[in-house]
Amino acid sequence: MEANPRSTGRLPAAFLTPGSSSFMDFLSHHSPDMLPGKRSLPPLQGAIEAPHGTTIVAVSFPGGVVLAGDRRATMGNMIAQRDIEKVFPADEYSAVGIAGTAGLAVEMVKLFQLELEHFEKVEGAQLSLEGKANRLSTMIRSNLAMAMQGLAVVPLFAGWDVDRQKGRIFSYDVTGGRSEEVGYASTGSGSIFARGAMKKLYREDLTEEQATTLVIQALYDAADDDSATGGPDVARRIYPIVTVITDEGFRRVSDAESAEIARAILERRLEQPDGPRAALL
Template sequence: MSFPGHQDAGRLPAAFTATGSSSFTEFVGAHAPHLLPSRRPLPPGGALEAPHGTTIVALTFDGGVVMAGDRRATMGNLIANRDMEKVYGADDYSAVGIAGTAGIAIELVKLFQVELEHYEKIEGALLSLEGKANRLATMIRSNLGLAMQGLAVVPLFAGFDLDTTVGRIFSYDVTGGCYEEHDHHSVGSGSLFARGALKKLWRPGMASADAVSIAVEALYDAADDDSATGGPDLGRRIWPTVAVIDTDGLRFLDDDALAGVVEQIVAGRRGNPGGAR
């Protein structure tokens, strides 16, 4: 990180040793604003054609929350990437899924991860789940200029609340509005179809394994009707990314576990692609 006016290569700039905010984003914004995604100017010529990511689903179960995302990124009518990661761990007890302009979204998530780690080091404690959701909202709001030029980022945030010991889900709009969702939610171009599946399949008091299966099936339904959402690819062995968050923290399901879930769903849909009769 370069700072204007810093010439002594053997010493840290004074900004690093001064007392300041527990927000890493505010620190960078004050001393090196050109490094923030929202401060980078677009080249002339209007909006860029860039890869976009879709679809993310999240649903609660008894004692936690599951988040899952498909792996396809599109650029116009083309498939830009078949195995993109769209669900990331924000910290040990939360995850964020990205929908929108892929490059900016990934950079925003990485900055958010550092933001939470920086807070924990400065304050010596974890930020509350609601505090994490509000920090992410502030970061999305700072990207409004790029969103108005067509480079929008609309993530989905979920985590395990250590105070209430339940899973919680938060959605956003491009202006940084933060809204708590109950039971389940989805974002992205396939969200309409995924949300319909979640409404039919979700039920109170589920176990985590049931929630994982429902998340994968919701993505399956989204891919069935939305060309920008990639369904499970049995030929290439590409499965959705699935994160489970509960009292033990965040964990991602490995390919072997997901393969069994996907194959069971596909077998159940054989001869009946529309799902349960």
């Protein structure tokens, strides 16, 4: 980007030139080196040790969608952080949960938030939920070179579709491939165990409170079988981050609410260690 003569006090010409409503397009034209996907790594002799986020889950209910994540980050066989935050608001009506290389994932989320904010300021309206999901897909695809070197970012995106008046969930692969999920979804190292729990407990008529309980149950089951996923930590008062998106917008469930549900689940698991049982027929 061209330097601005400080004596004039004016913005550089790049900021005044009409163009796309995409902030990423703006960067790619005027300062491509600032885009995460444009960076390259030297040839590697082995795997890069970096903190990784693990399990993210999402469940839809008639009034919206719940997106939640555990709090553990791992680095190899070590616990790198016990209270990492993996679920963030993307804008007023959507949220994103991160799994994969934590540093790159958080940076991608910040750029995604800026992308949506920039679009709204330029166009005077929010991007559709479908459009947001597509923008995130493009950003993940731009990280493919890093993913091929073991630094992948695989988020889960959820939000309230203002046009369709319902909650929707989108999952991704490392190439940016996007899939819309029905009912529930999970990503990260403990996703297979979380998905199994949700598969048995999910119903289409869940209330918001039941959906919130379900995601914490699923994260508990994931932590039970996956060492990289952290369950509710009562001793340290660290509980899963749970967010709800409805027609009223994004809301983060308070720590007190999460703690109350987590304690109730732990109390029940003293009697049933494997959790709730689904009916055979």
